[in-house]
Amino acid sequence: MTAPRQSLFDSIARRTGAVTWRRPSLPAIDVRFAFALTALIALGPLLTIAGAGWLRADAQRDAEALRAQGQARFDAEGAQRSAALQFRDAVRRPTVAVTLDRIARVVPDDARLAAVAREADGTLRIEIATSDPDPLRTALRRDPLFAAMRETGQRRTADGRVVVVMRTQR
Structure with a gap:
């Protein structure tokens, strides 16, 4: 085995008469320790990625549960709103008795x-x-209640009269 070459710093120190500095020799490293250290360093990002995946899956499950809950509430409120609108329209319409009187x-x-x-x-x-x-x-056509109606058909009866069928537009 050949002796290690001296560095430029060592050469300058020897020529100038200064005290030489020796590089300390490194202790021998066990291969198993080096492998374990490398694995531990590589394991950090892998564990971070896996943990982020688990957190994302939990967040997606929670979001889906909230979405389903919100959809159920939205459907219920929509049905309630629709029923309220139908009731309002029914109350605002003239009753059949009023309609018969106007006819x-x-x-x-x-x-x-x-x-x-x-x-x-x-x-x-x-x-x-x-x-x-x-x-x-x-x-x-003179009455505003019936002016909006349209004729949807007519037919003749046996006694020669004409039956006119009219319907309000929706």
Whole structure:
């Protein structure tokens, strides 16, 4: 084995007569210790990544539970709001008795009411039998309640009268 070469610092110190400085020799390192130290250093980031994954999975589970809970509450509030709007519309609409009274005042004398129905969505359906539908249509357009109605059909009866079917627009 060859002797280690002297450094530039050692050469200068020897020429100038200064005290030489010797490099301390390093102790022999056990290979198992070096491997364990390397593994420990590499394990830090791996454990950090794994811990972050676990935390993210927990946060996603919590967020999904909150989302489901919020959706249930949103659906319930939507149903409640829809029911409140339907109730408000039902209260604001004239009752069937008021509607019948207005029909009786508006239609010509020869016209007869065949049917009146209010459907679940609030649509009003009226069937009126008359000998001439034109004066009936003119009379119904004068009242604001019936002016918004549109004629959806008509048919002839056995006695020669015409049944006009009208419905409110939704």
